[in-house]
Amino acid sequence: MTLSIDPVGEAGLKFYSKISASISHEIKNSLAVINESAGYLEDVSLMAKKGMAIDVNRMEALAGSMLKQVRRADTITKNMNRLAHSLDEPVCQTDLNALIELMLRLSERTTVTRGIKVSAVFSEPAVTLFTNPFFLQNLIWLILNFAMDLTGDTKAIEMTPAKTASGADIRFTGIHQLTTAAGKTFQEGPVRSILAVLKSTLQFDEKSGIIILQLPDTINK
Amino acid sequence: MTDKVLIVDDEQDFLNIISDRLKARDMNVSTAASAKDAIRCIDEESYDAVVLDLMMPEMDGLQTLKIMKEKNPDLQVILLTGHATVEKGIEAMKLGAMDLLEKPADLATIVERIKRAKAEKIILVEKKSEARIRDILTRKGW
Numbered sequence: 001m002t003l004s005i006d007p008v009g010e011a012g013l014k015f016y017s018k019i020s021a022s023i024s025h026e027i028k029n030s031l032a033v034i035n036e037s038a039g040y041l042e043d044v045s046l047m048a049k050k051g052m053a054i055d056v057n058r059m060e061a062l063a064g065s066m067l068k069q070v071r072r073a074d075t076i077t078k079n080m081n082r083l084a085h086s087l088d089e090p091v092c093q094t095d096l097n098a099l100i101e102l103m104l105r106l107s108e109r110t111t112v113t114r115g116i117k118v119s120a121v122f123s124e125p126a127v128t129l130f131t132n133p134f135f136l137q138n139l140i141w142l143i144l145n146f147a148m149d150l151t152g153d154t155k156a157i158e159m160t161p162a163k164t165a166s167g168a169d170i171r172f173t174g175i176h177q178l179t180t181a182a183g184k185t186f187q188e189g190p191v192r193s194i195l196a197v198l199k200s201t202l203q204f205d206e207k208s209g210i211i212i213l214q215l216p217d218t219i220n221k
Numbered sequence: 222m223t224d225k226v227l228i229v230d231d232e233q234d235f236l237n238i239i240s241d242r243l244k245a246r247d248m249n250v251s252t253a254a255s256a257k258d259a260i261r262c263i264d265e266e267s268y269d270a271v272v273l274d275l276m277m278p279e280m281d282g283l284q285t286l287k288i289m290k291e292k293n294p295d296l297q298v299i300l301l302t303g304h305a306t307v308e309k310g311i312e313a314m315k316l317g318a319m320d321l322l323e324k325p326a327d328l329a330t331i332v333e334r335i336k337r338a339k340a341e342k343i344i345l346v347e348k349k350s351e352a353r354i355r356d357i358l359t360r361k362g363w
Contacts, residue, residue: 025276028303028324029232035325036238043245065234112278 011190015138022109030073086133096161097122120159127168130218152176167217176209225249229259230274256280270338275302290317297338
């Protein structure tokens with residue numbers, strides 16, 4: 001039996017599952033700190049029952065650490081929720097700054113684990129497009145994954161969205177080991193299919209180490 | 222004799238609290254917030270057990286485990302992870318990890334594994350000593 005999967009759907013599922021795994025890892029880290037903090041409180045309670053003095057400063061620090069972890073887990077969950085809701089509408093008005101900021105947060109664990117610093121310079125005023133936010137996020141994720149192996153020693157990638165005459169573009173800079181062959185290979189398979197869905201194109205500037213993602217103002221035309 | 226353990230995790234809050242709790246259980250605890258620091262620690266000191274986070278920035282737990290085992294094959298490493306897959310678990314065991322625990326882990330389980338690691342280390346040391354003595358006896362022909 002052969003299993004035929006639509007390449008856009010497959011890429012989307014892979015992206016969603018990678019992000020979900022990374023997020024569950026982050027939440028478990030927060031839970032581990034909260035779990036140890038609760039255990040520490042149990043230890044202190046037992047010692048207090050035996051007449052040992054309670055270190056109030058340590059208790060304050062512990063409460064602060066628990067609150068910090070709850071806030072962290074809450075932010076992670078909110079970001080996951082935003083990603084999940086990006087599938088609600090096939091086309092909607094999308095703020096590029098907000099979408100890139102979400103991608104920075106969602107991919108942080110992966111990029112940091114690979115030793116790469118990914119940042120963004122946001123456009124002022126914000127650029128909005130009518131596009132499919134989920135597949136645009138998926139495409140940015142694929143570009144980042146591709147670019148992370150090609151930064152060379154700088155180990156940093158910067159994303160810059162900007163308005164253009166036909167819509168907007170996002171520049172990925174810092175890809176110093178970019179080659180024509182690598183760019184060509186990258187555009188095969190799911191990337192090509194997602195670019196078609198988003199009616200977008202990719203430009204590779206090997207000399208400057210830049211990838212430019214060109215997006216139309218609407219994919220409804 | 223107290224159990225000597227090294228905890229490796231990039232979560233500083235986690236390191237602080239778990240080391241306090243293990244110290245309260247009469248353990249001699251050292252901590253490292255990165256793989257690099259952890260490798261430096263095992264170069265300088267001997268531990269009964271190393272509790273190592275699987276996912277860390279720059280160098281992940283499996284890479285760290287591999288380097289540690291190359292440096293000291295007898296080192297008892299317990300992997301701790303919020304992200305365990307069967308494949309990672311199998312890979313960890315193949316690389317010589319003693320155990321793999323999922324976060325958030327029960328402290329009693331961690332303590333029990335550290336004690337087991339220490340017992341395992343003692344057996345390995347005894348076996349090595351025995352082999353060394355046998356070798357000397359054979360070579361010297363006494």
